[in-house]
Amino acid sequence: MAFLLVAGIVLSHAPGIANAACSGRFIDPIADINWKNLFPIRIGGYVVAKAPPSLPDTRRDSGKKLLCHCPLSVPPYVRIGIPIAFWEPLRLGEVVRKPLCFPSLGGLDLGSSIGMTLPHGARKADKDGGKASFYHVHWLANPLLFILNIITDVVCLQKESFDILYVTELDPLWSDDELALILNPEALLFGNPIAQAACAADCAAATADLPLNPLxxxxxxxxxxxxFTGTVTDHVGGVMASLLLVERFQAKMHRELLADFSSARVGQCQPYPFPIVVKDQYRYQLVLPIRQSTVPSLPFGRTETIVSPGKEFPVKGEDFVWQSWRKRDCCAF
Structure with a gap:
């Protein structure tokens, strides 16, 4: 991905290559990121920084004990530490209509720069008179705590730099619902009214507190x-569709073992890949086109109507960038 980024930056400044259909700006880690999402912070069993009432913590709390321990492969075969729990800004999810358009990179248009022909996002009426849509998703590493050195104990942080991790334009499963069954064959079991009706309970739980992981x-x-595709069969609005696709992509990353279980006692010593999304360890903040300000962030599945007014507008306000926050439990020493 690095060579694509370099090539795009160079070529996008060549005459006649820049495309106005791709717009955006670079993310300001101070002004655009709501740092209230870092809370609550728990150290050694004590809450040292409380979260706003709208930000519930996970149900699995491993930070209530004064000490913790992790196994070692060499003597003394155990490591004693202090449990630390916090929320970590780790990924940016871009949801775009135009292939290889990167709003969070200042509107960088790699699609036009390197001349690739890929499926475009579109909205169209379905057979029932509703609206469907299709978007691409870009997954970017954005470990702000590590980059800004806000928490100095790097044992507890994801040791990464800013990078482009995944673009769905290069994933044939993302644009084909039938082909995607290779990755999620159980989708056949849940495509019925009874299973979908259960999502109403998940909606109520997420809006009142936290989503239901069993669903x-x-x-x-x-x-x-x-x-796990970019198709939204019932398009209500861009904010709703983009949040759904970020959540869907988060689940896709878990299924591909590219996302970890990082909370509770089992993830305290070392996050480990988990094939099913752990919904209550994630929360999302809208960053672009307009920063979410009414509430710090939304737990997985909470209604987007409390943040969506005024966030979508023609031309420059139809692509969306969400900051994903992940609960991190850690045994620091």
Whole structure:
């Protein structure tokens, strides 16, 4: 991905290559990121920084003990530490209509720069008179705590730099609902009214507090998580569709073992890949086109109607960037 980024930056400044259909700006880690999402912070069993009432913590709390321990492969075969729990800004999810358009990179248009022909996002009426849509998703590493050195104990942080991790334009499963069944064959079990009706309970739970992890096929008020593609069959608005696709992509990353279980005692020593999305360890903040300000962030599946007014507008306000926050439990020493 690095060579694509360099090539795009160079070529996008060549005459006649820049495309006005791709717009955006670079993310300001101070002004655009709501740092209230870092809370609550718990150290050694004590809450040292409380969260606003709208930000519930996970149900699995491993930070209430004064000490913790992790196994070692060499003597003394155990490491004693202090449990630390916080929320970590780790990924940016871009949801775009135009292939290889990167709003959070200042509107960088790699699609036009390197001349690639890929499926475009579109909205169209379906057979029932409703609206469907299709978007691409870009997954970017954005470990702000590590980059800004806000928490100095790097044992507890994801040791990464800013990078482009995944673009769905190069994933044939993202644009084909039937082909995506290779990755999520269980989608056939949940494509029925009874299973989808259960998502109403997930919506109510996520809006009142936290989503229901056992209902792993639901994205709360945004609808069903399946299939893991860029198609939104019931497009209500860009904010709703983009949040659904970020949540869906988060589930896709878990299924591909590219996302970790990082909370509770089991993830305290070392996050480990987990094939089913752990919904209550994620929360999302809208960053672009307009920063979410009414509430710090939305737990997985919470209704987007409390933040969507005024966030979508023609031309420069139809692509969306969400900051994903992940709960991190850690045994620091």
């Amino acid at each position: 792993f096929w639901c994205a709360g008020c945004q609808g069903g998580l399946y299939p």
